[in-house]
């Protein structure tokens with residue numbers, strides 16, 4: 206199992222490039238199910254979740270070509286033949302986003318058999334809202350032996366109000382609605398840029414969608430969709446992680462190939478905390494810090510609020526800020542698994558329910574620590590970058606789910622980080638829990 210060895214103390218200086226957004230790429234790949242034609246996606250990140258999704262689609266009979274060499278960030282998907290519309294547990298178990306194939310499969314083939322998803326262990330993470338919405342559109346759904354079985358001759362347009370804002374739930378039902386008979390109106394939708402990205406692809410495929418990026422989305426169902434080519438948005442969470450890396454190490458970093466308009470909440474908090482953050486160009490942000498960091502509270506919210514996917518990384522920064530700050534997690538219960546590892550490195554953090562109180566600044570000392578989920582791993586990398594001595598991070602496969610070759614990117618701007626063990630390769634077939 207791969208490990209990262211990180212020696213802290215170097216300020217990060219230079220330019221670091223952001224990859225395409227995993228959380229956009231996953232629904233966009235699932236959208237290819239909706240058509241017999243080829244869908245080409247550019248700016249696909251080379252991360253393990255994408256490889257899992259490729260395997261998932263291939264196991265259903267799709268042809269999925271992941272590019273190599275110069276075309277390594279392009280993928281071509283042809284779902285002409287979907288001989289086996291089943292998302293098997295062996296593939297689905299590591300990735301909650303597999304529930305994204307549910308809507309497109311029923312819409313295209315009239316049936317789906319999807320194993321209940323796994324993914325990051327950050328709370329219960331039900332998919333009841335996906336199920337409820339599809340049932341409203343006329344699907345019959347049953348659950349047995351850990352699988353959901355869904356059937357519908359043709360989905361019908363419906364009026365759906367989400368009880369709770371759900372990102373993949375919005376995406377799943379949006380895809381289903383594109384091929385439904387009649388109009389679907391969805392209210393209380395997620396407004397995340399990943400939803401908008403997916404809607405752009407679907408529109409290029411011939412779907413009739415209005416309001417993506419707002420809380421009400423209207424879809425006029427069509428009888429078929431065609432192939433398209435689409436470029437995936439930059440990953441705002443990877444970009445935010447690098448902004449914190451620049452700030453926490455007291456560096457001067459240009460985070461390139463990002464979309465600054467997606468980073469508002471994170472940039473604002475970094476500025477309040479004492480970093481200098483400026484939009485450097487249309488697609489880059491510069492972060493610098495030469496003074497001390499101040500404690501600033503955060504509270505995670507749906508977009509455009511502070512992202513839950515940045516909470517763990519922000520907490521690493523908070524350990525280096527003067528004063529006490531509150532980090533409130535509103536989206537997922539049980540998303541504080543990084544806390545105990547940060548404490549082992551010398552952080553002063555107390556958790557009370559959904560709030561973590563972080564008292565800083567604490568000098569961190571290098572330690573052997575364990576990555577527990579994707580964003581928790583990022584938090585530990587950030588802490589190790591400022592810890593005194595050499596830290597060893599175990600289970601970095603969590604990191605590989607969502608960050609493309611992060612060690613190479615960080616090394617390029619001055620971090621002392623290396624990987625021990627086999628280098629993750631997108632051809633790797635083993636799926637790890």
Ligand code: UD1
Nearest residue numbers: 228302330331332333334335370371372373374514536537
């Ligand atoms: C997506 C992101 C994930 C991010 C999260 C919140 C992907 C692949 N993953 O996850 O990185 O952390 O959004 O921004 O895009 N819920 C229900 N019932 C449902 C669905 C969700 O109760 O049917 C609850 C969840 O338990 C959670 C909240 O709604 O408390 C938000 O979850 P959701 O937005 O669905 O997260 P994901 O789409 O899984």
